[in-house]
Amino acid sequence: MKTIHTKARHTEWLSAEEMHDASKLWLSELKFFAEEQIFLEDLIKSHTLELIDKKHFEESKAIIDRLSVMVKQTKTLTKAVKTHERNLSIMVDGKDQLEEEANYRKEHRNLIELIGEFKKRYQTAKTDIFKLVSTVMKEGKQKRLLT
Structure with a gap:
């Protein structure tokens, strides 16, 4: 995954509870995405014959490849957030571990960026899938009406 650095939002001032809440939200969103x-995938399978038609094959292949990448990225991000969540104890153990706490905040900031970028790419891919399947379905209806 390519990271585009955006302005880091006040992660230095986030409390452990706020980071925990963000992690829970991310896990919920990622579970929904999965x-x-x-x-x-089922939608695409149900329209396979229309999608492999010469007219739509290249576009279909590109979109299906993007979806496959998104599935893998969702799994990767889920694992990363779960690991991040497990390591939250660094922030609440009552010990002064300034370097570890700074690294944890840096990791949290990185996850904010990664998940934000992923959500944008995922929304675009999903929109493209719906547009393509919608087009294919309309063409199928037109063919049935003509015959």
Whole structure:
């Protein structure tokens, strides 16, 4: 995954509870994306014949490849957030571990950027899938009406 650095938002001042809440939200969103990806894969499978038609093959292949990448990235991000969540104890153990706490905050800031970028790319891919399947379905209806 390519990271585009954006302005880091006040992660230095985030409390452990706020970081925990953000991690829980990310895990919830990623779980939803994973379930949604299963739906998108089923949608694509149900229109395979139309999608492999000469007219749509290249576009379909590109979109399916993007979805496959998104599925892998969702799994990778889920693992990263779960690991990040497990390491939250560094922030609340009552010990002064300034370097470890700084690294944890840096990792949290990185996850903010990665997940934000992923969500944008995922939304674009999802929109493209719906547009393509919608087009294919409309063409199928038109063919049925003409015959």
